[in-house]
Amino acid sequence: MAEPRAPVAPGEVVRVYGLLAWTWIRAAAQYPISMVLLTLASAVVSALDVAAIMVLFTRAPRIAGFTAPEVLFLYGTSALSFAFADAMFGTTERLGKHIREGTLDAMLVRPVSPLVQIATEDFSPRRIGKLIPAVVVLVLTLPRLDVAWTAGRVAMIPAMILTGATIFSGLWVLTASLQFVLIDGHGATKSVTYGGGFMTQYPLSIYARDFVRGVTFVVPLAFVNWQPGLYVLGRPDPLGLPWAVRFAAPAVAVAVCVLAGFVWRAGLRHYRSTGS
Template identity: 50%
Template structure:
C-alpha cells in the first residue's frame, strides 16, 4: 500500500519535472508565498516586544511547528478535497474498483511536488526559532512529537472534510474552513483568543495539541488558561482518537456512496 502510494507520487512528480523551469519557478513561488505569514508576524513585532506574553522567537516557534505539520499534510493529503469533483463527474467509481484503497489514490491524485517549497520555508522558520531560543534540551524530544502529532491531526481533518463531501457533494469550502482555517488559528499563541474558544479547541476539537499544549512544554511555559500539566503530553492520544474517528467517517462515506451511473 505504501509502495503504491509513493509510486503514484513519483509518477505525478516526473510529469511535473518534464518542464524543469516551470517546476523550479513554482517551487520558488511556493516558498516566497509561504513567507507572507512570517512577514505578518515580523510586522506585528516591529511595533511591540511581546504578543500575549510571548516573544517574537516563541511565536515563530509555534508558527513553524504548526506550519511544518500543515504544509506536509497540504502536500501529501490535501488532494483528497478533490473528491467532490470526482463524485459530480462520476469518476470516483474508477477509484473504487481498483485494488488500492480510494483514500490512497485520492490523496496522491494530481500530486503537486512544487509545494515542497512551503515545507522548506516552514522547516527553516522552525529551525531558526529553535536556534534562537534558550530551550531546555531535556524537553527537545517534544518537538518532533509535536510535528508528527500535527500531521496526524491535519490529515484527520482533511479526511473528515473528504467524508463530508459524500453528503454535501459541492461544498469543499466547508471542509477548507476546518483545514486552512485551523492552520491560520494555530499560527499564533492561543492566549490571544477568548477562553471559551480555547476550551473548544482543547476539549472538543483537539487543535490545541497541534502546537499549543506541546509547545508550552517545549518552551517551559505555563498555560495562561491554567490547564493541568499532564495536558502537554496528550497530543498523540488526541491525534489517534481523531484519526480513528476520521477513518470511521471516511468508511461510512464510502459505504453510503451511490454511483452516478455515468
C-alpha cells in the same frame, strides 16, 4: 452502493501511495524549469505569513505575552506540520468534485483505495516549497528560545511536528469525508484545514477562552503545537488544564485518525453511484 473492499496491509497501502506519488513527480519533472519556479513561488507565498508576524512585532514587543522567537517557534512547528499534511492528503478536499462529476465511480472499480487515489492526485514537488520557510524559521529560532533545553524538550520538537502532521492529515480526511453528505461543503472543510493551519501559527491565548476550549475539546487543533509547545516553552496553560495534557498529542492524533477512517468508510458504504 459501493462494494466493501477486502482489508489491505498498511505496508501495501504505503507502497502503492509512494508509487502513485512518484508517477506524478516524474511527470512534473519533465518540465524542470516550471517545477522549480512553482516550488519557489510556493515558498515565497508561504513566507508571507512570516512577514506578517514580523510586522506585528514592529508595533509591539510581545503578542499575548509571547516574544518574537516564541511566536516564530509556534509558526514553524505549525507550518511544517501543515505542509506535510497538505502534501500527503491535501487533495482529498476534491472528493466533492469527484462525486459531482461521477469520477469517483471509476476510482471505486480500480484495485487501489479511492482514498490513496485522491490523496496522490496531481502530487507535485512544488508542495515542498511550503516546507522551506518553516524549516528556515525553526533553524533560526530554536537557538534563540529562552528555555532550559532538556532531553524531553529536544525530543518534543520532532514529536510535535509528527503528531501535528498526523492530526492535520486526519482532519483533512475527516472533513473531506463529510462531502459524501455535503456535496458542496468544500469551503466549510477549508475553514478547518487551512483555517486551522493559520490559527495555530499564533499563541492560542490571543483568542477567546471559549474558542480555545472549542479547539481543544471539539476540533483538537490545540494539540498540533500549542499544548506540546507550552511544555517546550515552559509556559502555563491559560485554561489551567493538567500538566499531562501537554503530552496527549499522540493519543489525540490516533483518535482523530481512527475517527477519520470510520467516517470515510461509512461514507463509502452509503455512497450512491451516479451511474456514470
